[in-house]
Amino acid sequence: MNEPKHPNLASLEDATALREFSQDQLKATALEIRDVLCNLLATRTAHFASNLGVVELCLALHCEFDFRKDRLIWDTGHQIYPHKLVTGRYSQFPTIRTQGGLMGYPNPHESEYDLFMTGHAGCSVSTAVGLRSGDLMVGQGDRHTVAVIGDGAFPSGIVFEALNNAGELKDDLTIVLNDNKMSICPRVGAVAGYLDRLRSNPYYTGLKTEVGKLLEQIPMFGDPAERFLAQMKEGVKAGLLGGMLFEELNIRYVGPIDGHDITLLRKYLAMVREMKGPVLLHVVTEKGHGYKPAAADPVFFHTPPAFEDQDGKPVTRSSDGLPAFTVHARDAIGEALAADEKVSVITAAMCQGNKLEPIREKFPNQFFDVGICESHAVAFAAGQCKAGARPIVDIYSTFLQRSYDQIFQEVCLQDLPVVFMLDRAGLTGPDGPTHHGVYDIGYMRLFPNLVVMAPGYAEELGMMLRFALKQDHPCSIRYPKASAMKCSRSVPAIELGKSEVVRPGEDGTIVAFGAMLENALAAAELLEQELDVEVVNARFAKPIDAAMVRRSITNGRFVLTLEENTVVGGFGAAFLESAVAQRLDTRGVQVLGLPDTFVEHGDRNDLLQQNGLSPKAIAQRCREAALASEAAVP
Numbered sequence: 001m002n003e004p005k006h007p008n009l010a011s012l013e014d015a016t017a018l019r020e021f022s023q024d025q026l027k028a029t030a031l032e033i034r035d036v037l038c039n040l041l042a043t044r045t046a047h048f049a050s051n052l053g054v055v056e057l058c059l060a061l062h063c064e065f066d067f068r069k070d071r072l073i074w075d076t077g078h079q080i081y082p083h084k085l086v087t088g089r090y091s092q093f094p095t096i097r098t099q100g101g102l103m104g105y106p107n108p109h110e111s112e113y114d115l116f117m118t119g120h121a122g123c124s125v126s127t128a129v130g131l132r133s134g135d136l137m138v139g140q141g142d143r144h145t146v147a148v149i150g151d152g153a154f155p156s157g158i159v160f161e162a163l164n165n166a167g168e169l170k171d172d173l174t175i176v177l178n179d180n181k182m183s184i185c186p187r188v189g190a191v192a193g194y195l196d197r198l199r200s201n202p203y204y205t206g207l208k209t210e211v212g213k214l215l216e217q218i219p220m221f222g223d224p225a226e227r228f229l230a231q232m233k234e235g236v237k238a239g240l241l242g243g244m245l246f247e248e249l250n251i252r253y254v255g256p257i258d259g260h261d262i263t264l265l266r267k268y269l270a271m272v273r274e275m276k277g278p279v280l281l282h283v284v285t286e287k288g289h290g291y292k293p294a295a296a297d298p299v300f301f302h303t304p305p306a307f308e309d310q311d312g313k314p315v316t317r318s319s320d321g322l323p324a325f326t327v328h329a330r331d332a333i334g335e336a337l338a339a340d341e342k343v344s345v346i347t348a349a350m351c352q353g354n355k356l357e358p359i360r361e362k363f364p365n366q367f368f369d370v371g372i373c374e375s376h377a378v379a380f381a382a383g384q385c386k387a388g389a390r391p392i393v394d395i396y397s398t399f400l401q402r403s404y405d406q407i408f409q410e411v412c413l414q415d416l417p418v419v420f421m422l423d424r425a426g427l428t429g430p431d432g433p434t435h436h437g438v439y440d441i442g443y444m445r446l447f448p449n450l451v452v453m454a455p456g457y458a459e460e461l462g463m464m465l466r467f468a469l470k471q472d473h474p475c476s477i478r479y480p481k482a483s484a485m486k487c488s489r490s491v492p493a494i495e496l497g498k499s500e501v502v503r504p505g506e507d508g509t510i511v512a513f514g515a516m517l518e519n520a521l522a523a524a525e526l527l528e529q530e531l532d533v534e535v536v537n538a539r540f541a542k543p544i545d546a547a548m549v550r551r552s553i554t555n556g557r558f559v560l561t562l563e564e565n566t567v568v569g570g571f572g573a574a575f576l577e578s579a580v581a582q583r584l585d586t587r588g589v590q591v592l593g594l595p596d597t598f599v600e601h602g603d604r605n606d607l608l609q610q611n612g613l614s615p616k617a618i619a620q621r622c623r624e625a626a627l628a629s630e631a632a633v634p
């Protein structure tokens, strides 16, 4: 019989057997995990460098705790792959990030080892503090609780809210700070500077060797009381060497320690596990560890496209197709910054995803990366705006949810002309439900003063941004993670609350909001021999074009509204509200969009098709609607 390619991983039904592995076996398992990760990236895009960096930490954690009972939260969750591989999901791993397969994030439906389905950064410490509190309340205080949080996620405001609470509650809790000096981009901000100082503390080198040596002498098994005392001593000593920020908040600081030394990690984890009260263990890792190109360029290798390793060199397949909306947004932002030095752009740690790197280089005084702090980003923009600047807040739709109250209070209530660029507004594909940006039409159109727009094609994006920057009110522009079709005609100017008829037709109307225009036009083409369908590019969800609503409904034809957003409170809902306000007969109107359920991960086009938003599915709905409206004619 052939030896399995990854014998150690293949032997693990769950993580308990890891605890019996020898040091050599653990090292071999680490190699196997990295091999699995490299093989995966040969097939598809996935989170890579972050996962390579936590292999040893993951193994050490599972050796020192039993997370079927103890609690483990990986912050964000994009670095969960090694954890999945050692918790009984090795054989399913090739399915990861494909529809019906494993999620690329923690998923309680997959395993008892995953507690929360997450993908947004910063909440691990809060949920861990809550888990500990809940366990104590229900008499389960013998469970340990661990939160692992990266240095990029760590400066999120909510983390400090959690530390504030943890330091007061003083319940036992281990926070592992995984410091790899990177967010997706090089990390930013003063906390990053503080972590740098902790690492470059003259004591650090000494600590690494001296304490490392001392810890070597502490037996893994032996007299528990003696060992505990020795461990406490080291804990105190490590704590005294730095981390006063945490110590002052009643959080014991231990570290920094080498996060790629499994033996050392195990010893420290065993030590902090027994310490009383909240403890922060500062672990230093290398993002991309174990694959040289990834360690050398962790930004590219955060979520690289599929690549083949050819003699140590990653070779990606060339991609063709039209540039993405994000590229047009970046170009339009660059033009706006060049035209007026009062215009700024604010990103919340997504400089790379928003393709803003050239802007960061070219306009250092107008570019602001505030870190993974979306709420702050919006309030900060409000402040800039009040002072007379013209900020553009460039944030993914799903992450802007974090800023709901700042959009309400700091921006809309003050009626400040902040411009929101909502990238990834729509289905984001393999990232799945944590990342689909399918709620923003509802949450943006809710507040007075806010103008809500979406471009149907490439040229419109820049036009909408220029339009927004001339308004005296806040404006938002949403666009998906997709290539942008070009417009072959001359594009009419953007006018507040005015839609555009892109294709005239007699038998019925599709009113598309945003990039769904492409599928609406394709559906109309498919129907060409059967039905003459009008296609409208709505442009605005707020203020909606009331005249267009009236015109499309009143001639007795069918109307389909189309959006890449939940139908709850979205564009179709705005259309119906307008129709009802005008006392129109809405029986011939159908709202096409995403259902009121969480859409799983998968290829964007497959998901669109399964949710009735492909050109074929839209065409079929038109046929049915046309038959129904014919039948309704008296």
Ligand SMILES: Cc1ncc(C[n+]2csc(CCOP(=O)(O)OP(=O)(O)O)c2C)c(N)n1
Binding pocket: 050, 053, 076, 078, 079, 119, 120, 121, 122, 149, 150, 151, 152, 153, 154, 180, 182, 183, 184, 287, 348, 349, 350, 372, 374, 399, 402
């Ligand atoms: C609220 C929120 N904003 C932005 C992101 C996008 N994001 C995912 S991972 C990441 C970097 C996280 O850095 P760190 O926590 O240090 O983890 P590392 O990748 O370095 O392991 C960012 C910005 C997110 N997931 N959630």
Ligand SMILES: CC(=O)[C@@H](O)[C@H](O)COP(=O)(O)O
Binding pocket: 076, 078, 119, 184, 302, 303, 353, 424, 428, 431, 481
């Ligand atoms: C974990 C996370 O939130 C990001 O890494 C996200 O997956 C990036 O998405 P894009 O690949 O669309 O930029």
Ligand SMILES: [Mg+2]
Binding pocket: 150, 151, 152, 153, 178, 179, 180, 181, 182, 183
């Ligand atoms: Mg990091």
